[in-house]
Amino acid sequence: MNEGTIAIGVLHIIAAMLIIAISIPLVQNSVKMNSLYGIRIKKAYESEENWYKINKYGGKRLIFWSIILICIGILTFFINVNGKSFFFKVLALAPVIVLIPCIIEIYIFANKL
8 A cells, every 4th residue: 555545545535425415415306406506417407307306316326426436445545556557547537437337327317208
């Protein structure tokens, strides 16, 4: 374990916790339609019903993938990776790698409405 992997692990955990905190109001349907906060895709703006369904689903998926990111963050504390290796770079990009499936899931769900 080195300082780089510790820093990445801590940053992943913090990022995941922030995403979870931001997602909770979406799951609770407490975010009204707006242009600043929520899952802002074209389909969500078609009706209030779509807005709440897409945001609730999106919030749940964001929470799920954030838990995966927390697990990746914790895992980094137990591995020793050279800062120049390919695996280190993959670890550093974990938030992007985790959020891409989340975005795809939200679009698939929205297209079914």
